[in-house]
Amino acid sequence: MIYFLLLLFILFAGSRTIYVIYSVHKITRKSVAKCFRPLRTAIIIGSGGHTTEMLKLLQNLNPRNYSPRIYIMASTDTSSEVKIHQTENNSFSRNGSPCYEIVTIPRSRSVGQAYITSVFTTFFASFASLPVMLKKRPELIICNGPGTCIPICVVAFLMRVLCITNSKIVFVESICRVKTLSLSGKILLLFADKVLVQWPKLHEVYRRTTYIGRLT
Amino acid sequence: MAPGHVLATVGTTKFDLFISTLCCQKVLQVLQARGYTSLTMQIGHGMIVPPSGLIYGVQVEYFRFKDSLAEDMQRADLIISHAGAGSCLEALGARKPLLVVINEDLMNNHQMELAQQLHEDGYVQYTTCTHLEHALQHMDIQTLKPFPTVDPHKFTDFLDSIFGFENRK
Numbered sequence: 018m019i020y021f022l023l024l025l026f027i028l029f030a031g032s033r034t035i036y037v038i039y040s041v042h043k044i045t046r047k048s049v050a051k052c053f054r055p056l057r058t059a060i061i062i063g064s065g066g067h068t069t070e071m072l073k074l075l076q077n078l079n080p081r082n083y084s085p086r087i088y089i090m091a092s093t094d095t096s097s098e099v100k101i102h103q104t105e106n107n108s109f110s111r112n113g114s115p116c117y118e119i120v121t122i123p124r125s126r127s128v129g130q131a132y133i134t135s136v137f138t139t140f141f142a143s144f145a146s147l148p149v150m151l152k153k154r155p156e157l158i159i160c161n162g163p164g165t166c167i168p169i170c171v172v173a174f175l176m177r178v179l180c181i182t183n184s185k186i187v188f189v190e191s192i193c194r195v196k197t198l199s200l201s202g203k204i205l206l207l208f209a210d211k212v213l214v215q216w217p218k219l220h221e222v223y224r225r226t227t228y229i230g231r232l233t
Numbered sequence: 234m235a236p237g238h239v240l241a242t243v244g245t246t247k248f249d250l251f252i253s254t255l256c257c258q259k260v261l262q263v264l265q266a267r268g269y270t271s272l273t274m275q276i277g278h279g280m281i282v283p284p285s286g287l288i289y290g291v292q293v294e295y296f297r298f299k300d301s302l303a304e305d306m307q308r309a310d311l312i313i314s315h316a317g318a319g320s321c322l323e324a325l326g327a328r329k330p331l332l333v334v335i336n337e338d339l340m341n342n343h344q345m346e347l348a349q350q351l352h353e354d355g356y357v358q359y360t361t362c363t364h365l366e367h368a369l370q371h372m373d374i375q376t377l378k379p380f381p382t383v384d385p386h387k388f389t390d391f392l393d394s395i396f397g398f399e400n401r402k
Contacts, residue, residue, distance in 0.1 A: 050321075065254065066245075066317070066318055066319040069319060073385075074388045074389075075388075075389065076385055077385055077389045078392070079393070079398070080390045081254045082393065082396075082398045083392075140285075157391075157392075157396070167319060185396075187392065187395075189388070191318065192318060192322065192347060193343060193344055193346060193347045194320040194343065194346065194347075195346040195347055195349070195350040196346055197343065197346070199343070211395065213388075213391075216350065229387060229391055230383070230384075230387060231381075231383050232383060232387055232388045233322070233383065
């Protein structure tokens, strides 16, 4: 009986995985219905330049459409926190009380860490981000690399496979990337709904990406 | 010609060879000869502490970090920067002539891609520490193209469109 249920679950998860990957790849051509209520939005904060780039991207975000905003960042990052508060207070607090919070998760890969050990740390970080993701259930995840976003996106993908939430992932490749996608970008080509690149050359190489010009 | 001010920046990292090259006699003399009479260096975590004061006709000063380089950039007539994307884009955004100095130790680092592309497109000059003196001597800032500005609404409009929110006006 248990084996039968297990088999059933594997079949279900397998077909859902294929379906989710299919729908992620199909959305590029499908127009989306009008949305009238705010989206729970997770914004994945990297560090240093990535943070600055992300906040610059979001400077004109309509806070009423994307609310509440959950900033998820690596636990080793402190200066980003200041910048987030600044952006929220300066740009988003026009109408009433600001609706955002900052949560931290462990870092999945330090700069220069070997790929083989980062498989384990990513696994650990995915596990650690599970409670946050289950609690907040973001409907939209915006990320621009680096490693921090992978565990979140993996969890979001699994939650989508298991029909827990339907989080859409929008990944913006850094403007530094002119000819090659970052590791995060390459991984997210598989399961992000939109991968935006900022140089035409990159779009020529990876046709699934979207190029609408420079963004930052 | 009015005396020019130079800002050198290494961003959030360190780049000792760059700082020590900048402070050597030949480079300072070239700066002075080209009409730059003051130099401010942002040296980050660097181990090499540059001298300060009037050296070879150039008023030299340095600091490690500041919350924002915006003011220093505004004051500068020429910015000499490491190849980091943040520094390069900030300098271009401030509409200042930019000379990018590549760190050859990080040659295959993807950070170089952007600086190389910006150079190919004619927005920045591009050199290495070894050739810094030569580059300064022959640099013609008139040939640099102005960097196009970006519509700050582009990304958020894109998000609104894929999620079906009413666009702003």
